[in-house]
Amino acid sequence: MDKKVLPVIEFKNVGLSFDNNQILKNISFEIATGQFYTLLGPSGSGKSTILNLISGQLSADAGEILFDGKVINNIPAENRRVNTVFQNYALFPNMTVFDNVAFGPKLKKMPKDKIKAKVREMLALVKLEAFENRAIQELSGGQKQRVAIARALANEPEVLLLDEPLSALDYKLRKQMQSELRAIQKRLGITFIFVTHDQEEALAMSDWIFIMNDGKIQQNGTPVDIYDEPINHFVADFIGESNIINGVMKQDYLVNFVGKDFENLDAGMQLNEPVEVVLRPEDLDLVPVDQGKLIVTIADQSFRGDFYEITAIDDDGNEWKVQATNPSSVGARVGLDFGPEDIHVMRFNESEDDFDARIESYEGE
């Protein structure tokens, strides 16, 4: 990220505990303006807590939270330039759609005609032009979601916080709202911070993902970086499907697992260091036995629409998940093929900084 541009939000060693339970452990990160960020993690990982710290619903025990370069730890929620879209929408039931969206602008004492224009603009943005006078009870779940987005954006926040806003919608509607949200963010050019536990959603929408677990940021990066180069077992397992196998790094660019040596693209580790090896199911190909790098037996196969999900067992008893476009048959002996670029090696307990430094050390050559 460009060093000259001030981050819009910065966390410096932020910590938070409830009843001796550490929810956030010494978190530091920066959020740049105009990007789509996602906080991704299982429930209880601390992702919503970060959102509540930014919005001011919670206050940190330790560390500093900066907004536009100023510490905001003690600024109350109503005076922060952020707004939130809530998971359960939290629309005001006694007000119409118009009054819900106008709630923020009215509090700012905007002139009436400006409020009207603002509300119309926001409802147009979420494609609800004709719904101004509807009661909230008359709306469907998807429409309520749109009103919630319009209401939060009507306040012209610098940062929009979205707390699992799509989790109550059905699959198709969720897909549609994902691309619409992305389009709205691009059009307005403000920062979105999106919280979700759905990794598919995170990969599809984000410029930058923070993976949270256990009150810590496990890894952050672009969706492609995180998918291709997970830093540890948790990230590899949480993002996408993966085969994770124990191995040994023989030397740079040579890894040993299931009793065989394989060429790969990872380096910078100690000789004979024990490691974990990640192979994505979609990178594995089923080939005739004599052409395979490994020989496996098909144990299970299920049709998933656009691919077949196959479980195969190698001769050492390791399970391999494979995604194949063509069906195989259960019980068949087949070869398993993959290239050096499909192998990703992870060290045990490597921090994100060490990981980045190591990658730089040999990729810069």
Added chain:
Amino acid sequence: MQKKILGNSYVLLIMVLLYIPIIFLVAYSFNSGTIMSGWSGFSFIHYQQLFADTRLLKILLDTFILAISSATIAAFIGTIGALFLDSFHNKKNLNVFSSLNNVLLVSPDVTIGVSFLILFTILGFSLGFVSVLISHIAFSIPIVLLMVLPRLREMDNTLIIAARDLGANRGTILSQIVIPEIWPSIMAGFLLALTYSLDDFAVTFFVTGNGFSTLSVEIYSRARQGVSLEINALSALMFAVSLLLVLAYYLYTTYSDKKARLTK
């Protein structure tokens, strides 16, 4: 089928038994005679007497003024109390206060009346409209609290968080989010307090003094010399008003039910 007829006639019998005294009372308000025994002919004479009886009409007016003001003040105080109780995060404290509130609701009116009489006497407070008003407010507050508190506790807390998030301060949240949300319960509490105040005899009997009386106390004192049919006329009118109110309430609820179903 036979069961149904049996059930229906049972309910009908109960209804008739419950309503007979009232029907009897209303019928005799049109009696041209002066006593309840023996029908001497139809007339409006007791209604004419009633409208000429300025003392009784003033008492009627006082009773309504008392009921409306005590219910309004109780609704106000009770709602504030409920808001405070709702802010208790400690469940134990909340339960203690709720139970104390319920004790007041079930304690006999006589106890409340006597205790207020003792209090006013000790304080040297002169008995009259103000003393009655204070006691009515006192027994109405628990009623309002009972109606409002559950609604507050049911309220979706994220509404408040959302309002704050949009820039609302405490006052705005209270006036624009919380009060509209609990308004139906405040109204229900108000109406219930209103009827309790209109009905009350025991508490008022103890704490009222010279120069102020409510309908129930007045009727009681007149009835000791035998009920005049003027009272029948008054009761008939009040019964008619209650009927109208029930009817209006019924129409209102069926209308809003229909609306609620249509908007779903």
